[in-house]
Amino acid sequence: MDLVRLRALREFADRGTVHAAARALNRTPSAVSQQLRALQAEVGIPLTERTGRRLRLTDAGWALVRHADEVLSSAERVEAELDSYRSRPKGAVRVAMFPTGAELLLAGLMRRLTPVAGLRLECRDIDMQPNEVPALLADYDIVVTHRDEQMPPFDDARAEVVHLLREPLDVALPAGHRLAKRRKVPLTDLAEESWIGVDVGFPVDDVLRSLAVRTGVRPTVVQRINDFHVTERLVAAGLGVALLPRYTLGPHSGRRWVRRPLAGIRAARHVEAVLRAGASARPSVAEVLAALRAEATAIG
Structure with missing residues (x-):
């Protein structure tokens, strides 16, 4: 009635x-x-x-x-x-993060939101490619994704994109590698190396494709591993070199491998929060988004 x-x-x-x-x-x-x-x-x-x-x-x-x-x-x-x-912020906010993004941001995000009474964060780690983000917005209020620096920004009229941080990619070398004592390593000096890469279509892989463009030599990828902690161990064992995000992994342990910035190329991934257009008008979503931005600012 x-x-x-x-x-x-x-x-x-x-x-x-x-x-x-x-x-x-x-x-x-x-x-x-x-x-x-x-x-x-x-x-x-x-x-x-x-x-x-x-x-x-x-x-x-x-x-x-x-x-x-x-x-x-x-x-x-x-x-x-x-x-x-x-x-006021209240209720559940569903967040999807790519796994290393969750490693980088989730603990700090949860700490920042702990004092907010009535707000519940529900987070999932999902190994996503940029083209999968629109479908994820059907189930999540915020999707934290990443893209290669050379890739155009996410563009969808139905979505709002908030830049969180730029995370440089460094080259990881075994401790006894011939280039380990350099302060910076040109990408062209790595043309003949065996690489531990990631799945095709993920941001780090785009930098390896840049190597082929600059040197005319197609990189030899001996393994494609999306878990950077596994990649660390393979590099430390002398089984290849790799590109690793600077902030996510933090200082490496011991002297088993070294991290060096790349020279002559801008290599990084951009971490972004994507929301449905208008979603940030909800106080609870706005609160989580503000906490994400604060955490990213503290890191980068």
């Missing part, structure tokens, strides 16, 4: 006349009368009757008033609950 009509019925029951109900509802008497007639047509039984010049409720009308009190009270509680979501 129409809530506007039920409110008109309740006001009429409480105030006794159509004119009084109209004043309470800030409507004209004719508008209130029309609402009462429409409600009566909707339920299919008489709700009011004439006694002389006055209009009064029938027994069915009074029965409906009692139920209208319950319905309108529930509607008011729902509206109050929704107002609380509109005015």
